[in-house]
Amino acid sequence: MLGLLSYLRGMQDVEKVDDYHIRLHLQTGNIGVPEHLFHYPAVVLHRDFEGDIIKKPVGTGAFTLEEYAEGERAVFKRRTDYWKKGEDGEPLPYLDELIYVSTDKDAGVAALQSGQVDTLYDPRPTDFQALKDVEGLTVRPVSTAQCLLLRMRVDLEPWDDNRVRTALKKCQDRAKILQLSYFGEGDLSIDAHMAPVHPAYCEKDFPPYDPEGAKALLEEYATEKGISLPLKVT
Template identity: 30%
Template sequence: MNKRTALGAASLVAALTLAGCSAGESVDIDGADSVDGDVLIAAIGGEPDQLDPQRTSSYFAFEVLENVFDTLVAPDENLEMQPALAESWEVSDDQLTWTFDLRDGVTFHDGSEFTSEDVVYSYRRIIDEQLANAWKFAAITDIAAPDDDTVVITVAQPTPNLLSNLGGFKGMAIVQQENVESGDITTAPIGTGPFSVTGYSSGDRITLAANSDYWGGAPELAGLEYRFISEPATALAALRAGDIHWTDVVPPQQVSELESDDTVQLGLTPSSDYWYLALNEAREPWSDVRVRQALAYAIDRDAIVQAVSYGTAALNQLAIPEQSVWYTEYDEYSTDLDTAQALLDEAGFTGGTLDLLATSDYPETVTAAQIIASNLEPLGIDVEIRQPDFSTWLDEQNTGNFDMLMMGWLGNIDPDDFYYAQHHTDGASNAQKYSNAEVDALLDAGRIETDPEARKELYAEAATIIADEVSYIYLYNPSVIQVWSPDVTGYTTRADRAIRFDEASLAG
């Protein structure tokens, strides 16, 4: 699945809101066991398209839903999988049977009991309805609930990335069957997480109340309020005025200023995301590897990184960032127009137009497109930039209506997340139509190799071929940039961009 942020409008749900509360005001939240305390107000860059965690592809939705739902296992700050709804698990000697022991006494927000049947239902829904994460279950042959406290997952082959597949939050939350079948999940979701949705005012805000019965311990906060603020200047002004406590609507050009601002706390950490360009190999001349390599040599990555991130992103010619244990060093494509021109000459390419698909919903793609147009002009390539909204962008990508596109992948953990769906011949997100039998074999082998060092070598070899043959032109790994009030404690910026406030509190 392409883990990209999508903007969208959500429906209005009639429920209690906290609209009258000022930042940090002590409130009494109806429907949340009358918990008194502080409400943390967060500004996010847009409105979720819906609140069904298995159907949405909106990062704005996940920013909210991370605090509403749980997964069977969950990554910690180092992106290593830890117990969540499953408190422990065992793997059979042949690596084909995984047995998960569930926590006792977990309940959904409406008080109903959480059991193994909820896990089976959630996973079967993803598989049967072919939702975006169905590919993560490709190796699974059976999901069973022998009793209320046990889930048994059988796989066809050793699957070393099973835990990361089940624990990467986006799309893998455990849902309640009644909430799904009633249709209420899209606007009034019921989960097992540390907070429950209590109000949704479309175009304005979503409010959450603390779950005092949360299995991980009741949050110190009484609730959360998410406001939709798309303008960075507005969000930062609201933070400095004390109207909000936290935001990730932060312009990278202000990072240096914020670092020296004692009135706010800056969170800046390298992410596990990456941004890339892809050329449509189903079209001439982009099917010629020499033409693709020429463009990889022509593009000025330094200029792109400076323009879109003001130097906060890390240049990378592969997908996996340097801080990861799966990182592979690769530095082939320094900007070199002479080499680019020689490759084009060898391929017999004498110039033409290039349809570059960006999107107005991601201004960085438009900025990068303008730099790329300038980079390619000396080679006789006239870049025509299109910038539709993201929904149209997705349609154009999925139908192959582009020469080149730019986008990012978010929420990656396991090396399989970075490469399989994007570059395997049968990959679900191989929009560029790349196909290499050797890469397919390496990626297939990586999915079943249980020795970490051997597995790392497989992915390093596959990644190098992918870059050599320019399935993607990798650009950079962005940083996670967030800002919050010094009154906020217990919150940490994470490489996977997970926004979790279950351990946060407000001073004063």
């Protein structure tokens, strides 16, 4: 927990409010606090936890861990005392058992195609193409919070100059990148870490694809600084 909290820069104090609440005192605002605290390294454990999550798992989920073989499989059984109910008023979960089987991606796709497994965890973009037309399978693309991005160190040259940062944005054909890498399945970035499903997301414009404009900005910067800063666009 302390290691995770160190990620929250500017943490001043943690105050106990009552038996079920704490108050975090930060030097600055940090919208990521809820995400940091529900991340798996910050799982809340009972004070009597002995340190082996496999032998004695602790949690409030809908299943209990019945079997675990590292690199092979994990078996989860339905909890009969789970607190949550479905929209139909019946106790959750509906499934009696879940079996996770460890395999490489290609073998997983083949197992799904042949009916040996019911679903595939974390498929690749190419797997979507391989599975979308298979009879008996339903592929439902949804927006997630996963973001792929390029970070620019604004405390280092040349990224401390907005002209250079804008040039990098202008030289990206975002729609084409999305099409080539994810077959068009995804959302275009707004130059922020937040995906459309994130509560901090807001609609905003971003520089359109303009390689000539990017080159002009870099030439202006290079002339002012007296350096050469080439831009290659492929």
